[in-house]
Amino acid sequence: MGTTQKRFIRRGVTKVFFLDAISxxxxxxxxxxxxxxxDLSDSIADFAGWSLTNTPVDTPDLGTTLTTSIPGEDKADSSSLTFYEDQLDDSVETLLAKDTEGFVVILRKGDIPASKSMDVFPVRVASRAPAxxxxxxxxxxxVTFAISDEPVLDAAVPAAL
Structure with missing residues (x-):
């Protein structure tokens, strides 16, 4: 590539938000x-999923013994956020009650305006379970989420006000 990468770890950089609606x-x-x-970032202990996978479809033909394939359906991986429990405040639990619908927005590289590193997942809370x-x-x-519609990946982070 010729340029030096600025590598980073997600802790302290990546931001995760929950929005009730997007206009x-x-x-x-x-x-x-x-x-x-x-902004859920300071309460999150771990997160898993938040990506799409594709299930290729086999396309064998009589002319060869090689079974080729074409892209098939996309599927959202099982996605969850694990939170630290607050002994006095239950605002996160209230916000993310079972069947709550909204959007999980992940700023993968942090809040850098114009960076094409924002992923937006339409979600419905499937379950919430204490450990x-x-x-x-x-x-x-x-909190386990069902991805309820096609996510927007690699969107530009909006400009600061």
Whole structure:
């Protein structure tokens, strides 16, 4: 490539927001919508999924013994966010109650305006379950999401106000 990469770790950089609604038909939030949303980043212990996979379709033919394939259907991986539980505040649990619909917005490279690193997932909360432990682990709960519509990947982060 010839240029030096600026590598990073997600902790302290990647931001995760929950939005109740997005006004644009293309499901790309404005800066005002991002600013007015809930920033979940400081409560998240772990996240999993949040990507699409494709199931290729085999296309064998009589002319060869090689079975070729074409792209098939896309499927959203099982996606979840694991949160630290707050002993006094249940605002995250209330926000992400079962069957709640909204949008999980991930700024993969942080809040860098114009960076094409924003992914927007239309979601419905499928479940929320506490993680019980007798050890000295911090109390956590996991929210599992169903991806309810086609996500917008690699959108530009909106300009700062």
């Amino acid at each position: 644009a038909a293309a499901n790309v939030p404005s800066r005002t919508e991002l600013t007015g949303s809930t 019980y432990s007798t050890g000295s682990d911090p109390a956590k709960f996991t």
